[in-house]
Amino acid sequence: MKPSTTPGASTTTRRPLTRRAFGAGLAGTAATAGLAACGGGDGGSGTAEGGSALRFTWWGSDARHEATERALDAFRAEHPDITVSGEFTEWSGYWDRLATTVAANDAPDVIQMDVLQLRSYGDRGALLDLADAGIDTSGIPSDTLSTGRTDDGLFAVPVGVNAHVIVANPALFEAAGVPLPDDTAWTWQEAADIALRISQSGQPGVHGWQTMxxxxxxxxxxxxxxxxxxxxxxxxxxxxxxxxxxxxxxxLGTIQSGAAAPATVAVERQAAGLSQSGTATNTAAMAVWWANQVTALSSAAGQEMVLLRPPLQEAGGAPGVFYKASMFWSISSRTESPEAAATLVDWLTNSPEAAEILLTERGIPSNPELREQIAPLLQPSDAQSVEYVESLEDVVVPAPPAAPPGASTVQDLVNRYGSEVLFGRQTPQAAAEAMVAELQSNVSSA
Structure with a gap:
């Protein structure tokens, strides 16, 4: 692919995009071909009625889809010369569909991107360098903005930020007669001891810890x-x-002691998702989650939750928490309307109206000024997650670098080898060595 000479686009030369590079996505064509585009506009990229026509794709629930369409309606009203057609799917089919369209040179113009996929697309020239695209990123802290960079450029603008949290159910603590811990100093061993006390408190079906x-x-x-x-x-x-x-x-120790539910329950919950988790069903007093998930968990449980900092490896140890980009906005390098696409991404990133519509649906806004603006509009649980994330400012470490191509398999590997460990079919050390070797193989061959 030749260096881009489009106004506002980078002139950095990147490796050409090939069908082989996204061949894995072609296997999902049959499964995703029937997924129809949704939203306003007439679809396709290019020029329409003297203006620009964009395709915009995202994954998520019906609630995210509805909020995004309301935001796009507001954008269309403000920019009547830009037509936007929305395409959305659930997470399970999103990446197969995107890989297929990219390989066919038919990628959407604006793409909701994930950190595990960023380099897979950015390194192969599928994404536009946004550094000079005309998108205002001045309101995003530099450490947060850097999560959208690779060695080749800025290929993604962070939509929001997130952080690890322990979601605790205060009703289960109270019923067990166990006080909530001091989350500024507790250790993982103390967390296991607390969980065991709750498990042994006699509450039917309740365990103190949800296996992670x-x-x-x-x-x-x-x-x-x-x-x-x-x-x-x-x-x-x-x-x-x-x-x-x-x-x-x-x-494995928390399962064997009874602090956590048996392995069969852990596997069932992992497959079932958030709504069937121990937290959502009021059967686990503590679990590791992302901070922005507290609203969905509280709603499912019908119970107000408490957010705690994760335990430490040892007293006085490093918290190890970091601000993770919840997701990103990216633009296809093959868009026929780069300026219009940049206008949409800039509006989604900086518009107060967009922030008030989307709230924390895609994480806590990466721009602190927008967080402050939407604060009065948030549900108590969302406000709690914002407060928690901001409370970590003095202890967070830099976010890990974007995962290399081939690393998107890591969750499947953790789940597969973790099941072997929890059911006692492999030792932790043997499973760990095999998992890391397989992950390296996947990355090396990508």
């Missing part, structure tokens, strides 16, 4: 606290098997 041994996001936190990382600057997997093994040993 199948969840890659929880492993991220654990590894960060130990001073490790998953990936280096290139395509090297730097994840230490010893860190993974210690994490599985902890989780």
């Amino acid at each position: 041994g199948l969840d890659e996001a929880s492993l991220q936190l654990w590894v960060s606290q130990l001073g490790g990382e998953f990936y280096g600057d290139g395509t090297e997997v730097t994840l230490d098997p010893a860190h993974v093994a210690s994490w599985w040993e902890y989780n």
Whole structure:
């Protein structure tokens, strides 16, 4: 692909996009071909009625879809010369569909992007460098904005930020006669001891802890606290098997002691999703989540939750928490309307009207000024998550670098090898070594 000469676009030369690069997505064509585009506009990119026509794709629930369409209606009213057609799916089909359209040179103009996929698309030239695209990023803190960068440029603008949190059910603590912990100083061992007391309190079906041994996001936190990382600057997997093994040993210990539910329950909950989790069903007093999930959890449980900082590896240890970009806005490098696409991304990023419509649907706004603006409009649980995230400003560490191509398989690997560990079919160390080796193989061959 030739360097872009479009006004507002980068002139950086990147490796050409090939069909092979996105071949994995072609396997999902049959499954996703029937997914229809939704939203206003007449579809397609280019010029329409003297203006521009954009396609905009995102994943999410019906609630996100409805909020996004309301935001797009407001954008269309403000920019009548830009037609926007929305395309949305659930997470499960989103990436297959996107890979197929990119490989066919038919990518949507504006793309909702995830950190695990950013380099897979950015490194292969599928995304526009946004550094000079005319998008105002001055309101986004530099550390947050850097999460959308790779060595080749700024390929994504962070929509919002998130952070690890322990969501605790105060009603289950009270029923067990156990006080909430001091979350500024507690350790993982103390958390396990507290969980065991709750499990032994006699509440039917209730355990103190929800096993996190199948969840890659929880492993991220654990590894960060130990001073490790998953990936280096290139395509090297730097994840230490010893860190993974210690994490599985902890989780296996909580199951064996009774502090957490049996492995069969953990696997069922992992497959069922948030609504069937121990937190949502009032059967786990504590669990690791992302801060912006508290509203959905509280609603499902019919119970107000308390947000606690994660435990430490040892007294006085490093908290290891970081601000994760909840998701990003990216623009296709093949868009025929780069200026219009940049106008839409800029509006979604900076418009007070957009912020008031979308609220925390895609995470806590990355622009602190917009957070302050929407604060009076938030539900108490959303306001609680914003307050929690902002309370971490003095302890957060830099976010991990974007995952290399091929690393999007990591959650599947954690789930598969974690199941082997929790059911006693592999030792934590053996499973950790095999998982890291397979992850490296996936990255190396991507």
